Amino acid sequence: MSEDWITFAMPKGRIFEEAAHLLRQAGYPLQEDFSAGRKLIVEAPEANMKFFLAKPMDVPTYVEHGVADIGVAGKDVLMEERRDVYEVLDLAISACHLAVAGLPHRRKGRIAPKIATKYPNIATQYFKEQGEQVEVIRLSGSIELAPLIGLAERIVDIVSTGKTLKENGLAELETIDHVTSRLIVNPVSYRMKDRQIDEIVQRLSVIVEEGRSRHEDHTG
Numbered sequence: 463m464s465e466d467w468i469t470f471a472m473p474k475g476r477i478f479e480e481a482a483h484l485l486r487q488a489g490y491p492l493q494e495d496f497s498a499g500r501k502l503i504v505e506a507p508e509a510n511m512k513f514f515l516a517k518p519m520d521v522p523t524y525v526e527h528g529v530a531d532i533g534v535a536g537k538d539v540l541m542e543e544r545r546d547v548y549e550v551l552d553l554a555i556s557a558c559h560l561a562v563a564g565l566p567h568r569r570k571g572r573i574a575p576k577i578a579t580k581y582p583n584i585a586t587q588y589f590k591e592q593g594e595q596v597e598v599i600r601l602s603g604s605i606e607l608a609p610l611i612g613l614a615e616r617i618v619d620i621v622s623t624g625k626t627l628k629e630n631g632l633a634e635l636e637t638i639d640h641v642t643s644r645l646i647v648n649p650v651s652y653r654m655k656d657r658q659i660d661e662i663v664q665r666l667s668v669i670v671e672e673g674r675s676r677h678e679d680h681t682g
């Protein structure tokens with residue numbers, strides 16, 4: 463019996479290489495120079511798989527609509543987008559965290575301070591839970607600029623090394639959540655192609671687990 467094709471949504475950019483490395487370690491023949499060119503779709507007929515490259519924030523959209531059976535997305539993106547997808551495995555790659563930041567030693571002043579962010583849903587929910595009334599302003603990038611230029615009092619953004627905050631004289635004020643990349647699956651695909659998808663999840667979990675054990679051996 464011939465197997466169904468599996469369509470895999472890969473995030474371009476930062477996460478791509480780490481995710482592609484995991485897939486190759488798990489035995490999936492993702493073309494080595496895929497992300498180097500401008501081509502957005504590659505097929506791996508020997509594995510009955512098709513991979514496409516999407517903007518990281520859009521991966522859950524493709525998976526929710528079922529045009530991708532499976533994909534990789536940051537936890538930040540999943541929290542922001544709240545799409546109807548199954549989150550099946552923590553891939554433990556592209557680790558960073560979501561934080562509130564601002565100018566240090568600045569006293570809370572105005573009512574409903576402005577918060578600049580690429581993550582309006584996360585920011586709105588976080589401040590609601592904190593019981594603080596804020597005005598969320600959506601930006602697309604260079605978020606750290608907002609408090610420096612007077613657009614907002616604080617920001618909600620990703621912090622990884624902390625270099626961007628430091629070089630712009632900002633301080634992390636609160637940590638919202640830790641972020642790693644996750645494997646996500648379309649719920650219908652999981653029912654229709656369960657054996658194939660289970661195998662992908664299984665093979666990737668073995669690689670993730672090996673990575674975790676190696677990391678623990680190194681760090682004690």
Ligand SMILES: Nc1ncnc2c1ncn2[C@@H]1O[C@H](COP(=O)(O)OP(=O)(O)OP(=O)(O)O)[C@@H](O)[C@H]1O
Nearest residue numbers: 474475476477518536537538539556557558620622
């Ligand atoms: N330092 C970091 N800054 C931003 N995202 C990071 C960082 N480290 C890991 N990540 C993860 O990578 C994802 C973003 O990847 P990337 O920066 O390539 O996409 P992007 O935000 O669409 O970029 P751009 O809009 O600049 O093209 C985030 O969703 C997050 O899970």
Ligand SMILES: O=P(O)(O)OC[C@H]1O[C@H](OP(=O)(O)OP(=O)(O)O)[C@H](O)[C@@H]1O
Nearest residue numbers: 603604605619620621622623624625626
């Ligand atoms: O803690 P760090 O290691 O400095 O990383 C965090 C920075 O990286 C990301 O920006 P990105 O480089 O994606 O640029 P952007 O401003 O265009 O979003 C993020 O939005 C922070 O600005």
